[in-house]
Structures are given as C-alpha cells and as structure tokens.
Amino acid sequence: SQTIHQWPATLVQPVGSPLSLECTVEGTSNPNLYWYRQAAGRGLQLLFYSVGIGQISSEVPQNLSASRPQDRQFILSSKKLLLSDSGFYLCAWSTGQDYGYTFGSGTRLTVV
Amino acid sequence: KQEVTQIPAALSVPEGENLVLNCSFTDSAIYNLQWFRQDPGKGLTSLLLNQSSQREQTSGRLNASLDKSSGRSTLYIAASQPGDSATYLCAVIGPGTGNQFYFGTGTSLTVIP
Numbered sequence: 001s002q003t004i005h006q007w008p009a010t011l012v013q014p015v016g017s018p019l020s021l022e023c024t025v026e027g028t029s030n031p032n033l034y035w036y037r038q039a040a041g042r043g044l045q046l047l048f049y050s051v052g053i054g055q056i057s058s059e060v061p062q063n064l065s066a067s068r069p070q071d072r073q074f075i076l077s078s079k080k081l082l083l084s085d086s087g088f089y090l091c092a093w094s095t096g097q098d099y100g101y102t103f104g105s106g107t108r109l110t111v112v
Numbered sequence: 113k114q115e116v117t118q119i120p121a122a123l124s125v126p127e128g129e130n131l132v133l134n135c136s137f138t139d140s141a142i143y144n145l146q147w148f149r150q151d152p153g154k155g156l157t158s159l160l161l162n163q164s165s166q167r168e169q170t171s172g173r174l175n176a177s178l179d180k181s182s183g184r185s186t187l188y189i190a191a192s193q194p195g196d197s198a199t200y201l202c203a204v205i206g207p208g209t210g211n212q213f214y215f216g217t218g219t220s221l222t223v224i225p
Contacts, residue, residue, distance in 0.1 A: 006155075034212070042217065043201075043215050043216060043217040043218065044201070044203075044215040046212055046213075046214075049212060059210075059212075088153075090155055090156065092156075098143070098144060098163055098164075099161075100144070100146045100158055100161040100213075101146065101156075101158070101203070101213055102158060103148075103155045103156040103157075103158075104155055105154060105155040106153075106154065106155045108153065
C-alpha cells in the first residue's frame with residue numbers, strides 16, 4: 001500500500017535560519033507531489049507541485065523553494081526564514097486528478 | 113478564478129443529529145471534488161472523492177453529493193458522534209484551478225455528547 005512520510009513533525013527556527021522539510025512516498029511510482037501551507041485561520045495554499053524528477057512548478061512567489069531529487073522525494077527549502085513563513089506545511093501526492101490527493105501528517109513550523 | 117466557499121464556518125450540534133455541510137464553487141467546470149477531514153494539528157484525511165459524473169459517494173455514515181451545474185456539494189453526516197468533531201474541507205479540481213485541487217476554508221464541526 002502507498003504511504004507518505006513527512007518530517008519533522010514540529011520545528012522552531014530563528015528568523016534568518018535555513019529550512020529543509022522532507023517528504024517521501026512509498027508504494028507508488030512517478031507520483032505528482034505537492035507542498036501546501038496552512039496559515040492560522042486560513043485555507044490551504046498550494047506552494048509547489050511536481051510531476052516528475054527535477055520538474056517544479058511554483059504557484060506563489062515567496063521565500064521558499066522546492067526540489068525533487070528522486071522520484072518519490074520532495075523537499076521544501078528556504079535559505080533565510082521570515083516570521084511570515086510560520087505555518088503548517090503539508091505534503092501530498094496523487095497519481096492523477098481522478099484519484100484525489102493523499103496528505104502527509106504535516107510539519108508545524110514556528111519562526112521566532 | 114475559482115472560488116470555493118464553505119458555510120457555515122463553524123457548527124455545533126448535539127450527538128445523534130444528522131447534519132449537512134455545504135461547499136460551493138464559482139466555476140462549474142470542475143473534474144472532481146474531494147472532501148477531507150482535519151483533526152487539530154494533524155494532516156488531512158480523505159473522506160470521499162466525487163469523480164466527474166458521480167453525483168453521490170457514500171462511505172459508512174457519510175454521503176457526499178455533487179451538483180456541478182449549480183456549483184454545489186454537500187456532505188451529509190448521519191447520526192453524528194463526538195468523534196466526528198473536526199474541520200471538514202472540500203476541494204475542487206478543474207481547468208479553473210490550473211488542474212490542481214483548490215481548497216475551501218473549511219467548516220469546524222463540534223459534536224456535543
């Protein structure tokens with residue numbers, strides 16, 4: 001069966017520090033991968049998605065970047081965190097629009 | 113641009129009641145609609161997926177109906193239980209969302225024992 005792993009679960013980072021969040025999927029090949037952010041009291045915002053290795057599409061210009069070094073690995077990064085980067089970050093995967101999305105357990109990021 | 117609205121934003125009901133959560137979208141040209149549940153501080157759990165021509169999907173006490181022409185979906189929860197307390201989100205996908213799922217802001221449900 002397919003599973004999605006996301007870590008760490010929580011993270012507290014100072015302003016200006018780098019960030020690396022990792023997401024991996026097991027049990028499927030060539031998934032579409034997504035990074036969403038959920039800010040307090042707001043809906044889910046799509047940040048990046050990828051349809052294949054090295055293929056990244058950015059939905060919102062900001063202080064973050066994404067990479068897909070392997071088929072089932074998706075990484076969210078920042079060189080210098082801002083206070084506004086705080087939020088709940090969720091990774092998701094899909095094998096196509098007819099099959100819906102499956103989400104990871106999320107990472108709670110607090111920038112102090 | 114597609115907009116997804118969920119009303120009410122919060123709902124509190126006594127245990128045992130049947131209830132309906134609403135989701136509306138402005139662009140009816142969607143492919144699919146998916147309902148999720150989110151517990152506090154947790155990720156999203158998929159509940160039901162209405163694909164293109166599927167007007168209804170059922171899973172246990174949950175039933176999701178989709179009327180694409182009117183831009184509406186409802187999630188029906190029968191015989192509510194305290195364990196149903198969570199935030200429920202709907203998401204749509206179609207040309208108007210760049211072929212990605214686009215989410216509403218959710219309905220926070222509290223079922224009182």
